Amino acid sequence: MLNISLWNRIVIWGIVALGLAFAAPNLFYPRVERHNDAAAAIEAGLAEEGAQADLAAWPSFLPSTLVNLGLDLRGGAHLLAQVQVEDVYEARMDALWPSVRDALREQRDTVGTIRRQDSPPGELHVRISQPEGMTAALGAVRALSQPVSSLTGVGASTLDVRAEGDTLIVTLSQAERAATDDRTMRQSVEIVRRRVDEVGTREPTIQRQGEDRVLIQVPGIGSAEELKRLIGTTARLTFHPVTGRGGAGLQPQSREIVLPDIEETGVFYRLEQTPVLSGEDLSDAQPGFNQNGQPTVNFTLTTSGARAFCQYSQNNVGAPFAIVLDEEVISAPTIREAICGGSGQISGNFTVESSTELAVLLRAGALPAEMIFLEERTIGPELGADSIAAGEVAAVVAGVVVLLFMGLSYGLFGLFANIALILNVVLIFGLLSLIGATLTLPGIAGIVLTIGMAVDANVLIFERIREELKTAKGPARAIELGYERARSAIYDANVTTFITALILFMMGSGPVRGFAITLGLGIVTSVFTALFVTRLLIVMWFERRRPKTIEV
Amino acid sequence: MRLKLVPSETTWDFFRFSKLALGGSALAVIASIVLFFVAGLNFGIDFRGGTTIRTEAHSAVDVAAYRDALQGLALGDISITEVFDPNFNADQHVTMVNVQAQDGQEAVTPDTITAIEAALEEVDPTITFPSVESVGPTVSGELVQTAILAVTLAIAAVLIYIWLRFEWQFSLGAVVALVHDVMLTIGVFSLFQIRFDLAIIAALLTIVGYSLNDTVVVFDRVRENLRKYKKRPLGEVLNLSINETLSRTVMTSVTTLIALIALFVLGGDVIRGFVFAMIWGVVVGTYSSVFVASAVLLRLGVTRDWSKSDSGPGGGSGGGTQFANVDA
Numbered sequence: 001m002l003n004i005s006l007w008n009r010i011v012i013w014g015i016v017a018l019g020l021a022f023a024a025p026n027l028f029y030p031r032v033e034r035h036n037d038a039a040a041a042i043e044a045g046l047a048e049e050g051a052q053a054d055l056a057a058w059p060s061f062l063p064s065t066l067v068n069l070g071l072d073l074r075g076g077a078h079l080l081a082q083v084q085v086e087d088v089y090e091a092r093m094d095a096l097w098p099s100v101r102d103a104l105r106e107q108r109d110t111v112g113t114i115r116r117q118d119s120p121p122g123e124l125h126v127r128i129s130q131p132e133g134m135t136a137a138l139g140a141v142r143a144l145s146q147p148v149s150s151l152t153g154v155g156a157s158t159l160d161v162r163a164e165g166d167t168l169i170v171t172l173s174q175a176e177r178a179a180t181d182d183r184t185m186r187q188s189v190e191i192v193r194r195r196v197d198e199v200g201t202r203e204p205t206i207q208r209q210g211e212d213r214v215l216i217q218v219p220g221i222g223s224a225e226e227l228k229r230l231i232g233t234t235a236r237l238t239f240h241p242v243t244g245r246g247g248a249g250l251q252p253q254s255r256e257i258v259l260p261d262i263e264e265t266g267v268f269y270r271l272e273q274t275p276v277l278s279g280e281d282l283s284d285a286q287p288g289f290n291q292n293g294q295p296t297v298n299f300t301l302t303t304s305g306a307r308a309f310c311q312y313s314q315n316n317v318g319a320p321f322a323i324v325l326d327e328e329v330i331s332a333p334t335i336r337e338a339i340c341g342g343s344g345q346i347s348g349n350f351t352v353e354s355s356t357e358l359a360v361l362l363r364a365g366a367l368p369a370e371m372i373f374l375e376e377r378t379i380g381p382e383l384g385a386d387s388i389a390a391g392e393v394a395a396v397v398a399g400v401v402v403l404l405f406m407g408l409s410y411g412l413f414g415l416f417a418n419i420a421l422i423l424n425v426v427l428i429f430g431l432l433s434l435i436g437a438t439l440t441l442p443g444i445a446g447i448v449l450t451i452g453m454a455v456d457a458n459v460l461i462f463e464r465i466r467e468e469l470k471t472a473k474g475p476a477r478a479i480e481l482g483y484e485r486a487r488s489a490i491y492d493a494n495v496t497t498f499i500t501a502l503i504l505f506m507m508g509s510g511p512v513r514g515f516a517i518t519l520g521l522g523i524v525t526s527v528f529t530a531l532f533v534t535r536l537l538i539v540m541w542f543e544r545r546r547p548k549t550i551e552v
Numbered sequence: 553m554r555l556k557l558v559p560s561e562t563t564w565d566f567f568r569f570s571k572l573a574l575g576g577s578a579l580a581v582i583a584s585i586v587l588f589f590v591a592g593l594n595f596g597i598d599f600r601g602g603t604t605i606r607t608e609a610h611s612a613v614d615v616a617a618y619r620d621a622l623q624g625l626a627l628g629d630i631s632i633t634e635v636f637d638p639n640f641n642a643d644q645h646v647t648m649v650n651v652q653a654q655d656g657q658e659a660v661t662p663d664t665i666t667a668i669e670a671a672l673e674e675v676d677p678t679i680t681f682p683s684v685e686s687v688g689p690t691v692s693g694e695l696v697q698t699a700i701l702a703v704t705l706a707i708a709a710v711l712i713y714i715w716l717r718f719e720w721q722f723s724l725g726a727v728v729a730l731v732h733d734v735m736l737t738i739g740v741f742s743l744f745q746i747r748f749d750l751a752i753i754a755a756l757l758t759i760v761g762y763s764l765n766d767t768v769v770v771f772d773r774v775r776e777n778l779r780k781y782k783k784r785p786l787g788e789v790l791n792l793s794i795n796e797t798l799s800r801t802v803m804t805s806v807t808t809l810i811a812l813i814a815l816f817v818l819g820g821d822v823i824r825g826f827v828f829a830m831i832w833g834v835v836v837g838t839y840s841s842v843f844v845a846s847a848v849l850l851r852l853g854v855t856r857d858w859s860k861s862d863s864g865p866g867g868g869s870g871g872g873t874q875f876a877n878v879d880a
Contacts, residue, residue: 072822080691224684225662374688383606383682383822390639390820398814402807408555409803442751445815445823449758449830452811453765456804460769463800466560489772492717493765499713500706500761504754507702512754519758551554 004539012532016423019430022063026429031057032064039064067432068203069219070440070514073388075381076219077227078510080374083188083212085181087369089122089172092180096124096144096159100170103140104128110136117167124170131166138163141170148175181212187368189214192231194364199230214371215509224376234326234370235361239277239309242320242332244270262328263349269322269329276312276321281305285362287355288345295355296347299362306342314338323348325358391444398448399425406455410462413552416537417458420529424454427525428518437521440514450522456493457530461486466552475550476542483535490527498523557806558799566794566842567787567850573843577732584739591742596749597685599699601653601692603665604685606646610678613645621671627664628652637821646821653689699753703734706760718771721852726767729845733763733836740832751826759833762808766801766841773797774849778856786854790846805838 025032038054058064071078097116104114104126112129119125128137138161145159156175161168172180189208196204196218205217221227243256250268252258261267281302288298301309313335322332323346330348350358403421406414428447432439465482472478501523504516597604607618618632629652640646649672654664665684672679687695707730715723734756741748773793781789809831816827 082690225665228662374691375686377685378681378683380680380682386639387820387822390818391815394815394818397818398811401810401814405555405807405810409557411554441823442754442826445819445826445830448811448815448819449808452808453762453804455807456765456800459800459803459807463797463803467796485776489769492768492772496710496713496764496768497761499709500757500764503702503706503709504757507698507705508750508754512750515751515754515758519761 004536008532009536012536015528016427016533019423019427022065022430022433023426024062025058025064026067026433028058029066032066036064036066063433065433065436067429068436068438069384069388070438070443070511071217071219071377071379071384072441072511073384073439073444074219075379075384076217077221077224078375078377078379079216079224079227079231080209080376081192081214081216081231081371082374083185083214083367084370084372085184085212086122088180088184089177092172093119093122093124093170096170099144100124100126100141103144104137107133107136107140111140119169122171126168126170127166128168129166134163134166134168137168141168145173148173148179184368185212185214188371191365191367192216195231195360196227198360198364213374220381222378224378228373228376229357230360231367232371232373233361234367235279235358235364236326236366237279237282237362238275238324240271240273240275240322240324241312241316242269242271242322245320245332246270259322259324259327259329261332262325262330269332271322271324271329275324277301277305277309279362279366281308282362285359287352287359290345290347294347295350295352296345297350297355297359297362298343298345300343303342306340310338310340310342313340387441388444391441391448395425395444395448395451398451402451402455406458410552412541413462413465413538416534416541417455417462417530419537420458420534421451421454423533424522424525424529425451427529428521431521431525432518437517438514439518440511442511443514443518446515446518446522450518450526454522454526454529457486457490457526458534460489460493461530461534462552469550469552475547478550479538479542483531487531490530494523494527556799557802560799562795562798564791564795564798566791567847570843570847570850574847577840577844580739581732581735584735584742587739587742591745593738593742593748594745596747597650597653597687597692598750599692599696599748601687601689603651603668603687604683605649605651605665605668605672605681606683607649607672608680608682609645609676610643611645611676613647614675615647617675618647618649618672621675622649622651622668625664625667625671627654627668635821637824638817639820653687653692695750699750702753703756703760706757707731707734710760710764714768714771718775719854721849721854722771722774724852725845725849726764726771728848729767729837729840730760730763732840732844733759733833736836737829737833741829746825746828749825751823752829755826755829755833758830759837762830762834763837763840766804766837767845769800770794770797770841770846771849774846778854782856787850790850794842794846801838801841805834808834 034054035058038051041048041051042055101114101116104111110130110133112133114129115127117125117127126137128134141161142159145157145161148156148158156173158173158176160171160173163169185208189206192214193204193206196206196216199221203219205215207215209215216227216231218227240257243253244250246268247266248268250258250270252270255273256270257273258268258270261269281304282299283302283305284300286298288296290296317335317337320332320334322329324330331346346358399421403418406417406421408414410417425447428450431437461482464486465478468478468481468485469475472481498520501516501520505513505520508516607613613634615632615634619630622630622632631650633648633650635646635648637646649668651664651668654661665686669681669684707727710730711723711727714726737756737759740746741752770793773796774790777789777793777796778786781792784792812827812831812834816824816831819827
């Protein structure tokens with residue numbers, strides 16, 4: 001008959017209790033949030049005054065994970081950036097040129113003189129004066145190629161080398177491009193993460209998306225603009241020897257570049273292409289002030305960087321050098337004496353903010369490639385708060401009306417369904433907290449929709465029990481048959497809805513995905529509460545009362 | 553005393569006007585398609601690219617003044633809509649400013665947004681910008697593809713699931729109903745020119761799920777009754793099944809509509825379009841599971857040569873065996 005074993009009962013109540021425990025922190029959102037922040041601060045040894053009080057505000061034996069609020073509820077900025085991975089090919093080719101030159105020089109007898117030609121980005125063109133020596137030249141350059149170090153590129157080598165007339169063309173091979181792209185992406189994500197972490201906002205999302213994109217979501221930041229300034233700058237810092245200064249007509253010699261001054265328009269510098277130092281040689285950067293009280297960026301060099309700079313400055317006392325940031329000269333001081341202390345100061349036309357910003361960027365490191373932004377969204381915190389408030393009101397009203405309606409329609413059984421409905425919402429929040437899912441505005445809509453639809457499984461069962469009461473022998477049998485026969489409809493109906501939620505989850509992003517999550521979880525919890533919780537409630541009531549007739 | 557929306561036993565003939573209903577539905581679908589091609593959809597930036605700025609000011613909004621201020625920036629197509637919502641305070645005046653994607657710009661330009669904000673601040677110094685969203689043309693193009701793919705995939709997955717659990721006639725009936733629901737929803741969005749963005753696609757898929765939920769419950773009962781009454785004609789069995797499940801169908805639709813209407817009225821203007829789509833979908837979905845899905849099934853017919861062992865078509869584990877025992 002209506003038997004549910006003790007074990008089953010314990011498991012059912014256990015799951016409900018767990019759901020309650022995990023959902024509970026969300027009722028005290030600000031308090032638990034402060035507790036978590038305080039706990040994290042103490043962990044990191046950065047505890048401020050009051051941290052202990054905040055920590056004590058929520059008992060530590062209770063779960064303290066909260067439902068993450070999406071950007072549309074909390075406010076913040078969202079960016080979708082595309083990393084220009086091809087930029088790296090160009091840098092790779094430039095770096096390869098010296099070795100190609102050396103390899104070909106060794107073959108001078110057969111290939112003659114060599115000269116680097118202008119080429120499309122990502123290709124290295126070398127003209128040799130004796131085309132009949134091309135085979136030897138190809139061989140020499142191919143010898144520079146190495147096996148690709150990636151899982152997919154096994155057996156491939158890094159370089160494609162071919163000849164076109166008297167010109168030797170070197171490009172990265174397909175496999176090496178893929179491996180390079182992957183590395184570039186991982187570096188970009190890492191550096192974006194470091195930069196965002198530097199400003200210390202809560203729970204940023206930094207994710208690689210597809211081949212060459214990065215999704216960045218930072219709650220609590222003022223605007224997408226601000227975020228873009230932080231992560232959109234390449235921040236490639238280099239120190240070059242200066243070979244000349246002049247106006248717009250300045251022409252670079254071989255292996256030189258001409259870059260503009262950041263402040264004075266129309267002023268250009270001619271620099272040696274190979275830098276003395278680059279951003280990688282920096283171990284730290286901090287904002288500071290010089291003796292005139294102007295904001296500066298103070299930096300410390302790594303040991304090898306300090307040694308290189310010491311040597312260079314010793315040999316070039318009296319000569320100017322340029323500090324270049326992202327293809328612009330920010331200052332070009334003259335070396336007065338050997339600089340061997342391993343630290344220095346960059347002064348330019350900084351404000352306090354811009355020097356702080358530059359210090360952050362230099363500490364985090366340069367991006368390997370430029371990023372362009374395909375999508376940006378800023379949501380103000382007030383709008384998010386309004387949405388939460390409106391969502392809460394709507395959910396409460398929807399809940400109360402549905403509860404009343406169920407009570408009126410099914411009497412005592414409606415009450416059981418109502419308990420299940422409330423537990424259902426609690427379980428959704430418990431699950432959302434447990435898996436660390438993000439609640440969005442459409443997600444709230446999903447919960448409200450679930451409130452409406454969750455009763456469906458119970459309605460199916462109750463209607464079935466009503467039907468069975470007409471034919472079955474006694475109420476117990478009718479209840480049992482009602483559950484048994486409604487089950488296949490419940491499964492089929494919910495599996496199909498779950499499929500659509502799953503597809504939505506896989507295809508959607510951001511808010512839409514939040515909706516898919518609450519819809520999907522709502523289906524799971526509503527089937528659970530209908531098939532187990534209401535059933536257990538009904539059985540417990542039945543065992544106690546043993547009614548001869550029941551009315552559903 | 554119980555509240556009953558539907559008498560406990562009904563013997564309504566749902567197929568008496570079946571031809572009329574099917575004809576009406578077909579007409580509505582055709583009208584939706586025509587509307588879609590003639591009037592088009594009011595695509596949001598998710599699908600069209602461009603920038604949407606939400607403005608909020610303390611003084612009343614003069615849309616014409618906003619428009620004049622932005623005209624000077626030569627940004628192409630600009631639309632400004634004032635938003636009204638019962639949740640707003642008396643001095644809260646909200647508009648949505650839409651600017652088309654700028655030609656030849658792959659990425660989003662901050663300059664455009666700054667210029668718009670500056671121009672509007674001149675019209676009304678109290679103005680603030682609670683949200684600013686820009687989508688570049690590349691991404692919006694991809695979002696369109698993804699959206700179409702998602703809806704198609706959902707319908708295909710459902711087709712396959714029902715085919716496995718029932719029979720192909722059921723599957724086809726359900727899918728015709730789904731396509732009907734999706735088409736009519738798109739038609740309504742085209743008719744009223746409601747903004748069609750990514751969230752609406754989520755609503756469409758939910759409609760697919762909901763409509764299916766309803767259809768499956770009816771079909772499940774049809775399958776059961778087909779086994780129970782092996783000799784009765786299909787039309788009668790279908791009618792009986794719809795009548796038997798009618799009170800459940802109405803009950804669930806009503807509770808869902810209660811929840812959705814609460815959300816529509818109180819949930820704020822940001823998701824109103826989304827909720828509207830779902831309300832419409834629930835109404836259309838309930839109608840279509842009876843008058844489209846079942847009517848199509850009636851016309852397709854069902855093969856009723858299930859083996860005596862009742863292992864169930866497509867290996868349905870639950871239904872088959874249980875009901876076999878009851879019949880015995």
